[in-house]
Amino acid sequence: MSIDSTAQQALTPKRQDAAATWWRQAAVYQIYPRSFADLNGDGIGDLKGITSRVGYLEALGIDAVWLSPFYPSALADGGYDVDDYRDVDPRIGTLADFDEMTAALHGVGIKVIVDIVPNHSSNRHRFFKAALDAPKGSSERDRYIFRDGLGANGELPPADWQSVFGGSAWEPVGDGQWYLHTFAKEQPDFNWDNGDVREEFLTTLRFWSDRGVDGFRVDVAHLLMKELPDVLPTVAELARIDEASGRHPLRDRDEVHEIYAEWRKVFDEYDPPRIAVAEAWVTTPERRAKYASPLGLGQAFNFDLLTADFDAAQFRRIVSDNLLQATVTGSSSTWVLSNHDVTRHATRYGLAPLHGRNVKQGTEWIIAGAPEDQIDREQGLRCARAATLFLLGLPGSAYLYQGEELGLHEVAYIPDGRRQDPAYIRSRDAGAWSYDGLGRDGCRVPLPWSTDTSSYGFGPGGAHLPQPEWFADVAVSVQEGEPDSTLNLYRRAFALRHELQTAESLEWLDFDSPEVLHFRRSNGWEVVTNFGETSVRMPAGEVVLSSRELIGEELLGQATVWLRR
Structure with a gap:
């Protein structure tokens, strides 16, 4: 990667003071709200639960929290099917609860980042309801991606595309037309060539920024722009298109950065400017760098350590490559080992190396492609603690996932009837497997805070996903009294990191x-x-x-x- 000096000057952020650049080496703690803390006792985590644990977050020593979606949702995809981008799910709280939580976090010096989900809405969003009520060719339908079906009466999907969660990526609406959904059928894809869609999100960014939000995590930021010809390509034809060209019909198109340039203007209306980080699963460092431009979102996740083995050569190559990318873009590196979509790293490191491992199928006990009895849990935790200290020593920002500070492993056994993840349910029903074999519920199980209730202190009404008995050994109340616990290791690491952090x-x-x-x-x-x-x-x-x-x-x-x- 290279860049000339004139271009580098254009990429230099306007603001260089600490208030504007806090994110560059921040420790950001991801909260999955439904599984963090439940104050009202309905089994689902809520905003008041987060507020009740602000003291814990302050003692942990983080710089910011990132909240996974808390918007009104039918939970077809864990809240990533959004009914209303400018409200709070009543099961999680109210806007007043959000304001109270934000004030409490800001009061102890913790920034607030919220998830924004721009590729798709839920099928209950007002725009999509209007689209279904409107005829073919209407302005309402133009806000989404509708196409006529094939066959004499449009009874066949427009193309053979598959959704990420299994099954067709097209869903019929009963009048010969079908809509595109890259993920679940309850998540119709927006048409980002439509001005109403663009204005909807500019309004949303201002709405949350006005409420004191400090930044945004942008879900699947590379998928927004699509260019679909009249005759749609087949899956086989799509596979032959170079995804690094910027001209792929469905993802990582160059035009997407025009959207983020508009967003940057909104971010810069505030003092200090709001920040953003892209989730962009793209094919090359050069493509990812475009999302990290200060003229756009400003930062982009790299998931390279998350997908690596616990291996010195892999870690050194990844760190060197990503620090070079940061130098080129003027951004800072992001380091991630776990999040809400993947098997927890304490479990991954307790398995045989990922590279070359065959994924086994057909059992409730598969985790990351291996049966439970093949996991060395002690080794996994040792490596996880070592990898975390390595990561926290690196220049750049560190993104941590709730529960990793407790050394939590993936929860292996969840009965079929209790599972919630459509990635598991749809792939199971289709006879395929995705997301490490058993979906993502195992890393989303509510946290253990204490040992004195049936839900380990999560809330008085139980937990929406079953918690294992071994949670009693790793609860917060237990680890706080153990000087060498993983929780106290994280607390000491964050405190020292603030003291030691230096040039990038x-x-x-x-x-x-x-x-x-x-x-x-x-x-x-x-x-x-x-x-x-x-x-x-x-x-x-x-x-x-x-x-x-x-x-x-x-x-x-x-x-x-x-x-x-």
Whole structure:
């Protein structure tokens, strides 16, 4: 990747003060509201539950929270099927509750980021209801992507496209037309060539920004713009189109950045400017860099560590590549190990390496492609703690997922009748498997806060997903009293990170083992991670934090230590 000096100047943010650049090395904690804390006892987490735990978040030491969708929704996809972008689901709270929560978080210095879902609405959104009530060719239908079906009476879908969740990506509406849904049928895709759609989201961005929101996480930011010819290509024809060209009919089209340039103008209306981070699953670093431009969203997730093995060579290559991308774009790197869509990293690291592992099927006990009895839970937690300290030592922002500070594993066993994830349900019914074999419910199980109630302190009315018995061993109330617990490791790491964080660069240092990575930040802060299983001799320096006990001057296997010189 390269960029000339004139272009680099154009990408330089206008504001460089701390109030405008807080996000560049922030620790951001993702809250899945329905599974965080339930104050009203209906089994579903709520905004008042979050407010009741602000003290916990302050003690954790994070800089911001990112809230997954809390909007009115039928929950066809965990809240990512949005009925109304400018309201709160009554099961989760009210706008007044949102304001109270935001004020409480701001009161302890924690920023608020909300999820925005622009590729699709729910099928209960007022725009889609109007589209169904209107005839073919109407302005109401133009807000979505409708096409005539094939066959004598339009009884066949317009193309053989498949949705992400399995089954056809087209749904009939009874008059010979079908609408496109990249995800569940309850999530019709917007037509972003339509001016009403663009204005709807500009209004939404201002609505939440006016309420004090500091930024936005943009769901599937690469999917908005689509260019569909009269004769739609087949799946086979789509597969032959270069996704890095910017001209693919369905994703990562160059025109999408015109939308985000409009959004940037809205963000910059506020002081300090609102921030955004793109979820953009694109094919090359160059394509991802476009989303991270200060002229657009400003930051884009990289999921490279999330998809890597616990392996020194992979981690070093990923870090080097992404720091280079950050230099080119003028943005900062983002580091992620877990979120609401993937198997928790403590479990992933307890399995055989991802690369080359065959995904097994057909059992309730599959996690990330392996049966429960193949998971080494102790190893997984050791590696997770080490990887987290490595990540928190890197320059850039760190995005953490609720529960990882407790060292939570994926919840393996959830009865079929209790599962909620359409990725699991639809793929099961279609005879296919996606999202690590069992869908995403296992990382969305409500958190264990204590051991003295049936829902482990989540709420007085139980939990909307079943919690396992081993939650009693990892609850917040238990870990707070254990000096070496994962919770206290995270708390010490965040506190030290605020003290040690420095320029957005690092220097790789030589080490005599290929299984060890050693880097230094500009203020003398050093991070050493032993990815191997045998101990190594630590470099000289004051030990300020370690993911695992130290034996003399030896760093045990699968461990990270922070040093200061």
